[in-house]
Amino acid sequence: MRKVRVATTSLAGCFGCHMSFLDMDERLVGLLEHIEFSRSPINDIKHCEPCDIGLVEGALCNADNVHVLREFRQNCKILIAVGACAINGGVPAMRNHFTLEECLNEAFLDEIGVDNPHIPNDVEIPLLLSKVHPLHEVVHVDYYLPGCPPPADAFVKIITDLLEGKEPSLPREILHYD
C-alpha cells in the first residue's frame, strides 16, 4: 500500500511545534510504517511535492512565508495549522501593536550598539508584511491543532485519526490547558 505522504514547515515560528512533533519519540517509528515525508526540516527537501497532509507551524510575517504557504496549499490535500502562531498569529503577532517602521527602526537604527545603522534592503531578503497574520487569512485551512506547542499526543491523535479515515477530534484532556 502507498504510504501517506506528509510535508511539514515552519514559517514565523520558533520550531517549538516541530520539537513537539519529534517528541512523539518511538511512536514515530510505528508511524513511519504508514507515512513518509516530503518537504520537511527533518529531511531538508526544499519543495513540497503532491502530498496528503501538510503541517504548517508559525504565522505569516513576510512574503516568503506567503509563497511557502501557497505551495503547501497547492500540494497538500489536507492542510493543518499547527500551534498558536499558525492559528492566531501567536508570539510573532505581538509586533502588530506597533507599526512596521517602529519595529525596524528599533532593531536596525535606534537600538543602542547598532553598527552601520540601516534597514536591510537586499533583494534576497523577503519583505515583511505590515502585520503578522494567521494562516487562514490567506489560504483555506482544513484543521487546527491548538497549543504552544501542541503536545506530542495531539500530533499522534490527529495523524492516526486521518490515517484511519476518521474526522479528527481531540479529546478534552489534550485541549485542556490549565
Next chain:
Amino acid sequence: MNSVQGAAPTSDLTSASYHDDHLLHRLYALQQQFQHIPASSIGALAAELCLPLAQVEAVIDFYSFFHRTARGRVDLLFSNCTSCGDLSLMHDLCQRLGVVPEQTRADGAVSIGEASCIGMCDQGPALLANGRTLTQLTPLRLEQIAERIEASTPIEQWPAEWFHVHDNVRKNGLLLGTTFSTGSALVAALEKGAQTMLDEIIASGLRGRGGAGFSTGMKWKFCREATGDAHYVVCNADEGEPGTFKDRILLSSHAHAVFEGMTLCGYVIGAKKGYMYLRGEYRYMLPELLAVLERRRKLKLLGTAILGQSDFDFEIEIIVGAGAYICGEESALIESMEQKGGVPRVRPPFPVTQGFLAQPTVVNNVETLAAAAHIAVHGGGWFNAHGSDKSDGSKILSVSGDCTTPGVYEYPFGTSIQRILDDCGAEHVQAIQVGGPSGTLIAPAEFERKLAFEDLATGGSFMIYGAQRDLLHVIQNFAHFFAHESCGFCTPCRVGTTLLKNGVDKIATGHGTQYDVDELRRMAALVKRRSHCGLGQTAPNPILDLLQRFPQAFEDRLVHSDFEPHFDLDKSLQEARRLTHRDDAEAHL
C-alpha cells in the same frame, strides 16, 4: 483637605439626588473640565474616594465617554445608528474643519467621532456636543456649528433651540393616554398595604418592558422575601438598544409616574433607597429629573415619613452612565453603580437576592415602573383587560426609520405589525428590525405577526427599512455596534463579535466567498451558544436573520472562487517597500 488638582466637584448639580462622590460623576466632571482625565488627577481621586487605583484606571478605560488624551474643547460625537445617524454629515464636517475622525485638531479646538445610537431616532440625524444633544441636523446646521467652532463660541452660547428634543408622541394608549395624578399610586398602596399591592401587581400580569419579559410581580415577590441588610430598587434608564427612545419621553414627560413606580416598589419590597441609572446620552434631562425629585420631596412623596406614614421612608438617587451599552444589562448596571466597569456578573445569584452591594435588588425598566404606578391606581384588571393571551397591557414603541411619522406609539399587545406600519405611514417596506439589533429582522411575509412576548417581543425598538436600503449594510452596522460594545470579559463574544464584524465587512466589500458565508454561520452559532451574557448571545441574530430571510443580500456580493484572502497581500508589503526603497519583482505579492 486641599482641593485636588482637577478633582473639582460638579457643584452646579449637587443635590440630594446626585452625588459628587460617585466615581462616574467625578470622572465626568474632570472630562468636562480638561477634555480628558489628567493622569495627575487619578491617584488623588482614588485616594479621596477610597478606591483602589486599579479600579479607577479600569473605569476610565471601560467607558467610552472618558479619554486619556485631550478631546477638542468642542467634542462632537455623531450617532452611527441606522436611524439617528448620518456619517456622511460627519465626514463633511471633518473636511470642513480639517479634522481626522477620532483625532483632536492640533489647535485643540475640536474633535469629531462616533457614538452608538444616542436615542434620537425620531429626530435624527443627531449628535452629542460635549454631551449635549443636537437633533435634526442638516448641512446648514453643520455649517453654523462649524462657524461657531472656528469663532471659539462656547457651546453654552449656541442657540438654545438647537438642543431642543421633541417628544413626538404619535399615538396614546393605555399608559400614555391615562392621566397620572401625582401621589395617587402611593395613596392607593398605603390604603391596600404592601402584600395586597404585590398581589395586584402579580394579578395584572405585568411583565418587564426592558426586553426579557420576566413577571414584575414575581420579581418583586422574590426580592421582598429575600433577606438582607437593605433592599434596593433600581430603575434601568440606560435605554441603549439602538432604535429605542420610548423611555426618553417617559422620563421627560412622565417622570412622576416613573419615580412613583420606584417608590411603590420600595414600599412593596421594603426598600428605603432607590437608584435611577440614567444613560450618559440622556444627561440633558438630569436637571429636570432632579427638580421633579425635589418637588416630590416637598409633596412628602419622597424622603422620610412619606405621606405622613412614620415607617415609610424612601430616597431616590440618580447615577449617570458614561457611554456603554452593556450597562443596560442588569448585573453590569449594578457593577457600574458600584463604581466599576460594566462587566456582567455570573447569574445566579440573581439581583433579587444579591444585587447592589450584594443586597436584594429589583431592577426594572422605566416603562415597567411607570406601568406599575398606573396599576396601583387602576388595578390589575384594568391592565390585563388589554393585550394578548400571554402579554397583558400595552407596549410603548419607538418607531423610526423609513416612515412619514417616526415617534412614540403605544399599542395593546397583540397588535399586528402591518397595523403599526399603516399608522406611521411606512410604504414599500423591505424589512423591519423589531427589538433592535439584538431582536428580530422580519420580512414582509411576516407583517401579520403580532407584537407580543409570545410572537415578536421588543424592548421598544422598531426600525423600518424601505426598499432602497441595502440590508447587508444595515447588518454590517449592527455587527460593528456589537463588536464595539462587547465588554471583553468572555472570549466567545470579545473575539467572536470582531470576527463576525470582519466577516460581514469582507462580504460587504465584495471580497467574500461562499466559504466566508459558511464560516460566518458557524461563528454566529458559536458566539450565540458560548457567550456569557445577553449581548453575546444575541449579537449574531441580525446576521442569522438576514441569512435566513434575505440570503440574496449575501449572494449578490459573493466572489465565485474557492477562497479569497482576508486582506490585500500586495498592499501589506507597501510599508516595507517604502522603508527599503525596493520595487523589484520579489517585493510584490
